[in-house]
Amino acid sequence: MSNLFMDLKKADIGKVKENEPLSKHTTMKIGGPADLFFEPNNQEALSKALRIINNYGVKWRAIGRGSNLLVADKGIEDVVIKLGSGMDDFELSGETLTVGGGYSIVRLATTISKMGFSGLEFASGIPGSIGGAVYMNAGAHGSDMSKILVKAHILFADGTIEWLTNEEMEFSYRMSILQEKKPGICIGAVLKLEKGERADIVAVMQKNKDYRKDTQPWNFPCAGSIFRNPLPKYxxxxxxxxxxxxxxxxxxxxxxxxxxxxxxxxxxxxxxxxxxxxxxxxxxxxxxxxxxxxxxxxxxxx
Structure with a gap:
């Protein structure tokens, strides 16, 4: 692992650390160390890092902002890749939004609402990143990511990257194809928004945010909902x-x-x-x- 650490450091493509406590990278503030921790500067850096990692035959897994995640006390073997500030690009063209997987979904929802675009009001209080939200088909208030996703940029375990359409993502309640059938992570997404009345959109956002503040314990470290709702029960x-x-x-x-x-x-x-x-x-x-x-x-x- 030390040779891999040195090769990633020499490549100068992001932050590299050994035995990094993952409690520093989860919203629950729990978790042992990652043998090797890497945060890429951008997508090109991520692709280069994966070539280096795969050449060593070392396993890896990715995390975003660490919500909806419980890490074992003994930590994680091999490499943990964090999609953070280097993976948070943002481009709006008409009503189509292209956004990096490391972008905070709360921040994104706030930003586009102030610009007068509708579609992400449901996400006003959801912690985590766009990548994690797509992976889990995150949702609230009667909507979820499947309602607005056009396509997702997916990184698979073998290091290949491809776009999957909304249909190919096979979304269901808090599920996508990435969790079991075709394991991978979302490093970017194209979302379809709608232009609307800014004041109305912001009002809905604030209502949803207030509801979460009044009913959920965000003043304590937590990971969000622990259990899936066994519908029609909660x-x-x-x-x-x-x-x-x-x-x-x-x-x-x-x-x-x-x-x-x-x-x-x-x-x-x-x-x-x-x-x-x-x-x-x-x-x-x-x-x-x-x-x-x-x-x-x-x-x-x-």
Whole structure:
């Protein structure tokens, strides 16, 4: 790994670190170190880095802004690639928006609303990046990424990059083809917006933002929704009805505000969160015969 580290450093294509704590790169502030951590300067740098990494036969995985992610206490082997400031380009042509996978979805939603464009109002309070939002088909308030995506620029495990259309992404509830059938990451996207009344769009944005502020615990480190909603039921309501709000294991606590959020109440470990997830799943199954599935992605060494 040290030789790979030196080769990436010599290439001068981004930030390279060894044993970088991933707690610094997740919204839950939890996670052990990455053996090697790389943040590319741009897409060309990313492609060059992958050629170097693949030449070593080393495994890699990518992260964005670290939301919807729980990293194991022992960290992640091999290479973690962060799509950050070097992957946040932005270009608007008419009602078509081309944006890098590292762009903050909240920032993007705010920016285009102020420009009088509609389509991302639902994302006003969603943490994370465009790449992660496409990967998870993130959504809220009756809409999601599948409603506005034209095509996505996808990087696959073998280092190849290609565009996938909306149809080829095979979107469903909090799912895309990238999660299981065709593993990959979104490094960019083309979105279709609509021109509208700026004041109306901003008002909807603010309403959605206020709703999240009033109902979700964003004042604590968290990863967003922990479980997928077992529609027509809602995970948060099931947890609340079971009397579990406020239940705590170690530093991990079920939010007092919303049953589908686990917060880092202070010093939480990944094990604390996983133990709490298991406790919730068992309790809900015993009470309602419903098996909850995690929405948060759990990665790293066992």
């Amino acid at each position: 995970a948060g309501q099931l947890v609340e009805d079971a009397g579990l709000k406020g239940y705590q294991i170690g530093g991990a606590k079920i939010s007092d505000m919303h049953g589908n959020f686990i917060v880092n109440a202070g010093g939480a470990t990944s094990k604390d969160v996983l133990d709490l997830i298991d406790f919730i799943k068992k309790t809900i199954y015993d009470k309602y015969a419903i098996m909850l599935e995690t929405e948060v992605e759990i990665i790293g060494r066992n």
